[in-house]
Amino acid sequence: MKTPTRNDEAIQLLEPFLAADPRHLAAFDTSPMGHEIPLANLIDPTRAASSEFFDRLGVLDGLTFGPEGMPMPRWLFYEASAFTGGIFGFAFRVETLPADLRVRLRLADDATGLVPVAMYIAIPADPPRVWYGHNLASLNRVLPELKLAGLASITKALGLRCFRCEEQIGATQWDSTALHVHTKFGPLGLLTAWTPAHAFTHSLTYRLPVAEAGLRSAMGDPDAPPIDRPEPEFEIAADDHDAMRELQRRIEAGERFVITGPPRVDVNRVQHTPVAVMPSA
Template sequence: MTPPFCEAYRAALQVCRPFVVAPAEHLEHLDLDPLGVKIDKALRLDPTRLSSQLFLSWIERLDAFTFGPQAMAMPRWVFYDCAEWPSALFGLAARPSAVSPAVRERFEVASRDRVWVPVSLHVAIPTVAPGEFFEHNVGSLGGELGLRGLGTFTKALGCALLRASRLVGAAQWTGKALGMHRRFGPLELRTAFTPAHSYPRTLTYRHATDPATLRRVVEGREPPDLALTTWVRIEDQALRRLQRRLERGARSWLAGPLKEGPQGLCAPVRLEPGG
């Protein structure tokens, strides 16, 4: 059933259509009508078919556009091995006339071309824990289309497509994506400082993606407030201290947006002792 989408997401649906990239034999495991937004047959792309080649090259360019500036763009084989086969690559596509000249140039398409080019994408990979997915990629060119919240909307639809119960993912403390993930909160912090990642100042978040959470997000409602326990400075020593508490069994959640204070950027954290 289609929830009452908030204005920003209704605006996105005026210009965008959903697409999925997955082998045809996997489609039966996906919700091809996520949150009531039906994926047309023409936009169900099978990565094992030659006919998908051009669209997949646009996906690679979209990723280079969004993640390239952070030096985290992925080669095409990573999409195939880690997303399209084991899971599904979801996103929203638009007509070339709707995107900026810079994007058209990047995709080598003309304004009049009657094709759909990808403008956002979402990848979450199933983990060994039933119902849990690892969020591997969210990218959006919303700014190039003048659409607010395209990343959030794509993530919500992508979770519905996969019928995920909960999501785990890695995000940089100072990255723009944290605000997007927070809309799905409360965000539990599974790590606060992560040397296993290329960027140790990364947190590992976990949040629910059940139908009630996704509905709240696409209706544009804020996540529930959590009582704050402490402010944590976004610098290595403070993050390591929080990390050590987590390793000793404490649980923590992000209790609100990060704020710039006299001591620099700080995160409001709810901490419950454990262990």
């Protein structure tokens, strides 16, 4: 039985897909939470016929990460995504899309097949159970007429289950709206708070222990068990680089912190992310 989501209407119209090396398929759950990936939607990156599908993943990435200044080079979809890890997502069939949307999604008049509208990309960080999630994209905000609310959260939840991930590492920016999504899964342990090794120094690195309650809650299952969250002790404002550097100094000195829940957005549209101190290991 499919675990319900907060947007079953959209999920019924969409088809799940997985792009991964067929030699790794046994490592994946191809029916995550009952959302079965049809055999025809298992995309083999080593076949030339998959080229068009990867073109379309590039369009999805360009429409979402492009404006964020972080579009992925094409080779990364192969080397650090489908071949070494997996790309799980949801797609429409071209035939179901209205003509104006086909133009916006750069589809040829005679295009057929799957058009991805959301993807979660992860690669093993400490195989087989620790994965690094490096791309989460959804066209919900870009194409509101498709009514895809909740799609990134649903995609990440089912992607984590598909990859059989038990601990997820990720990096994001303190001003990223994606923090609203990642925090739905539970408290996020902070590994870095200021990250000069990343192209964006104001990135944080987090560690998420993946739990059933977090997955079901994030995807909007009304019967999801509650998530335990510590009380926040302070906030990091997305424009306060000094606070990020100071938190990084404390992390490097051995203190432990978690992001406890979703950011608060103030009247100037600045995000404030709640943080709690954890007992040291």
